[in-house]
Amino acid sequence: MEHVTLSELRIQNLRRRFDSVVALEDMTFDVKDGEFFCLLGASSAGKTTTLRAIAGLEELEQGKVHFDGQDVTDAPVQGRGMSMIFQTFALYPHLTVEKNLAHPLERAGVDRSEVRKRVGEVAELLRVTHTLKRKPNTLSGGEQQRVAIGRAIVQRPKLLLLDEPLTNLDAKLRHDMRAEFKRLHRELGMTMLYATPDQLEALTMGERVGVIRDGSVVAIGTPRDLYENPQDTYVAQMVGSPPINFFSATAATDGQINLPFLEAQLPAPGVQSGQPVTLGLRPHDISLVGEGPERSAGFRANIKLTEPLGDVTVIDVNAKDTAMKLVLREEVAAKFKPGDDIQIGFDPADLHVFDGSNGVRLDAG
Amino acid sequence: MARKYREVGKAGWGYTALTTVVGFIYFFPVFWIILTAFKTRTDALAVPPKLFFTPTLDNFYSVFFRTSITTGNSQATDMGLYFFNSIFIAFTAVGFAVIVGTLAAYAFSRYPLRGNDTYLFIILTTRMMPPIVVIIPIFLMFRISGLAGSYWGIMLLYTAFNIPFSVWLVKSFFDELNPEIEDAARMDGSTERRVFFGFCIPQILAGLAATFVFGLILTWNEFLFALLLTGVDTRTVPVAMARTLGGEVGVDYGLLAAIVTLFLIPIFFVTFLLQNQLLRGVTFGTVKK
Known part of the structure; x- marks a missing residue:
């Protein structure tokens, strides 16, 4: 049996199909002991199937799941030392909150006084003590969510799987719960594997993020890595909000490119003459000339639309028929209205250069 | 608004x-x-x-x-016995049918076979033809096997007739359940048996009550098979009622009405007791949870 030393959870080459649809294909990644790991992917990319496979709820055609030094691929669901928070919360509707919380402990054979003590503790931790005697359907969404968390952590699992736990909550609660998950992770120190389609959740909570696409992991890194050095155009557009601007261009000479809306040529190391490239520029990296840091490239653009978000405003502009988004501070943006021309610019060092055909990053680092 | x-x-x-x-x-x-x-x-x-x-x-x-x-x-008269027969036969047969139907429905819902829908359709077809079509073969089978006139015979027949309906109805209740609840129970350490009895069944109790009452009403009023397949000791009330018709002094409407009135009471009580469950059962899945 292969021995796992480095990581608590090692996922190797998982493969799963539903009829002819491939759900997982060569899914491979490791989660370190005590880590908060996020799986970021669009819907039906395979996030839920991955979590269910790790929990043992899904049969695999191929691949191995190692956990805590053991191959658990064919182990029964019961007794893996994992628990899961489901997208629908999956509270037991016929049992009171207290019974819901007690269930994992009762099944583990914990004696009654200890069960009562630990249910009390976890209810206290999650501030649901007042709901203990009630049935789940009488609770608010946030309370149901916290009970679901409580039921998942009450038996102190070594690994907590979270399947889009915030999808069914409203925006305000989502914000609160993000902080709550981070707090729990810090206080309980358990390994957490969190699946989400929301880049904001992945970036704010994950210590490392795995981007998945069509059933496999295409990139793993810290949120900063993925944001600043996306390895290809897919990762670049998955991470960051508003999404990154892409421009098609062709290299004029080796290491130099032309952008349709710019007079000057820009340096792009590693690019060969005549090579088609895709350039990525984050909306946050564009600013007004004279407002931001040193500008190496300035150009004129026409405002099409403004989207005030409170502290900042997202502005859609056209620069010589090239559409792009930029983000300005609210007090700066307030001076402009759609139809105005503005002089904007960016630092060429902020440009991300990708291969025009396969989308792979060209400027390493 | x-x-x-x-x-x-x-x-x-x-x-x-x-x-x-x-x-x-x-x-x-x-x-x-x-x-x-x-x-x-x-x-x-x-x-x-x-x-x-x-x-x-x-x-x-x-x-x-x-x-x-x-x-x-x-x-x-033997009317007391016939009332007992009706109650005993209908409750037992429908009870069996709901139990068997529930187990089958769980299997069809959670462990679908290749061609699952075909099997379900075949089960449904047994309810499509009028029962009178099969009365002769069944009568012969009962005569040969010695089931004619026995409690076992009529109860087995009623059980068999109620199973398709039970399977279909109960399956729809299982299909409505959130399977993540069962997965959560498994991850908490529940065995498959506990998942079924401790988590699936309690969630569909209202549906089971509705299924039971519908089956009971159907079976309670059944006349044709009871007429042909029950004996003197196992006769049910509908058959006995028919036998009071005619006779030397014409139809005694008062007597008939009294039997009908008494005959209504058990069903009335069951329906009354389960009325809340019934309402939830028939509206299952149509109301957003």
């Missing part, structure tokens, strides 16, 4: 009047039967029909005791 909605649970006068009229139309025959049960033979046959009369319990007495015309002696 611009439109004002009426307070929940309060209908307007128009609707109240309408439902009262419809309700009255439906209930009137039942009301008339119950009234007739308290009438003397003369009152029962009076033209025009009498709404006001002096009630009598004679009819109920004669359901269980018959006075001989020649000797004047009172003699017990």
